[in-house]
Amino acid sequence: MCGCFSIAPSHFDSHSTDSQIPPPYKIHVALLVVRYDVGGMERYVAKVANGLDREFFHVSLICLDRVGNAKSWISKTDVEIVELGIRSGNSWRAVKAIAGALKRLEPDIVHSHNWGTLLETYLAVKRYGKAVHVHGERGSVLGSDRCSPIKRRMRAMVMRWICRRITVTTNSHCVAKKVCSIVGIDSSAVHIIPNGLERKFPPQELARFREEVRLQFGMSEGSYVIGIVARLSRVKNLGLVIHAFNELPEEMQRATHLLMVGDGPCRSELETLVEQLDLRDRVHFAGHQSNTWRFMAAMDVFVNCSDSEGMSQSMLEAMAAGLPIIATDVGDAARTLLTPNPGGIVIAPNDCCSLTDALVKMSTTEVRRAYAAAALACQGERYGLDTMIRGYEKLYHELASSSLKS
Missing domain, CATH: 3.40.50.2000 (Glycogen Phosphorylase B;)
Structure with missing residues (x-):
């Protein structure tokens, strides 16, 4: 792969003169995961859900399967959490359930996470028709390494087809390289926004x-x-x-x-x-x-x-x-x-x-x-929390602005 990865800047200028979003309008971001149980990805989702500036953003969380112990990490009371109760695995039922949730929530941006949500979310967003799809890969690209070679090849074909049509984010350079290798896109098309956190206790x-x-x-x-x-x-x-x-x-x-x-x-x-x-x-x-x-x-x-x-x-x-x-x-x-x-x-x-x-x-x-x-x-x-949050705010703002232009 040639080129350099797109690394999000550390601040977000919500008053940019080229913004296409009217000042009173809040961008609604729906974060989508398979299940919301305890893990590193879930901690990151909580930080994004809690950290996005409420003057400019509204946040929802959609769980394809169920909500687990990580729910306590969502400290903002205005985050609506939707549990669809569908086990992971490709199914048209999951697509319809996600599309139904999107129709009710009316988000501007749907940010799916990891392989288990990619295909269903892509089809659901197409069915809903009013949101920008962003997909984040944060670890083992294509899901479990223990699946058969044939299954991995099929997953790679699906990922290649979808990720050339949407925006892709990762939290690390190594995952970005994996995605680029599988999808066959230029590295500059992948947005790397490293994890960040704040120091909580003196x-x-x-x-x-x-x-x-x-x-x-x-x-x-x-x-x-x-x-x-x-x-x-x-x-x-x-x-x-x-x-x-x-x-x-x-x-x-x-x-x-x-x-x-x-x-x-x-x-x-x-x-x-x-x-x-x-x-x-x-x-x-x-x-x-x-x-x-x-x-x-x-x-x-x-x-x-x-x-x-x-x-x-x-x-x-x-x-x-x-x-x-x-x-x-x-x-x-x-x-x-x-x-x-x-x-x-x-x-x-x-x-x-x-x-x-x-x-x-x-x-x-x-x-x-x-x-x-x-x-x-x-x-x-x-790796400060503010740096990570500003990176996502800038990306979401750019995508929402581009969507309004089109």
Whole structure:
């Protein structure tokens, strides 16, 4: 692919002289997902839904399947949430249900997310006929990597046909490259808007959280606490960190703990592994938590050992919490962590020995402090929430203006 990706600017000028949108008019954005359960994509959707400037935007959320625990992340009371109750999978019933929701909500822009919503939303928007379709890919393009080669080829054909006709967004350069490779479009046609977040708590409050959580799980202030915040799913490869934890030198093991925050389909399997390795006194499952910052405050190092990522929202939150990072070299992890100054250690995917070595290296306070300072500075400078929100506002405004012109 030639050319450079289109990276959204960090501010939104709603009073631009070439705007085609009358000042009193609010652009209605409908965000569409398969289901709204706990995960990084859902946290991003909540940030967009809560963050768009209400002077210029109105927001709805459509869930093809169901609304889960992530509903609590939507703090704005004016966001209408529509649950269609249709399981993922291509069906004309889903198309009709989405089109019906669009007819009632009357959005100007429909922003679908990930493979499971692409085809149904495209057909529904065509049927509704009054909205601009934007599609966002944020991780494993074409859905699960475990589907058959024939199915993936069919999905690629569908994506190629649709994405040449609509606007495409991603949160990372690696996902943008995948999309361009599959779709065969020029890289400049993909809008990259990196994840962003705000720092929620002052240092003194984080110190209080640290004390409370460590007391809750029987971890002393002097303990070395390795942390995970993730959906407990296959792609996160969380068995790797448990095995690496088990391989730590004997002299480290007594004072080292692993704190796993999150829930998901692999939880029972991971708990069984912990039992088999006789680690139950030092590996702690905290389950789903709406306030993950509280638990990050108790950690000394954050680990992301995924097999596949776009840009990890949890990793950015850990950086903002002042944690050094150990991450597998997937997605934009290396780009995020290693420039301009290393905010952590990047290892090869599924490499237990390298992960164990990195955990040993991070057990030294001075090493952690240096990486943490770089990670915190990088997050503040490049991955702020305001930067992300202004990027989406500018894109939505341009698309709505172009639609009115036509």
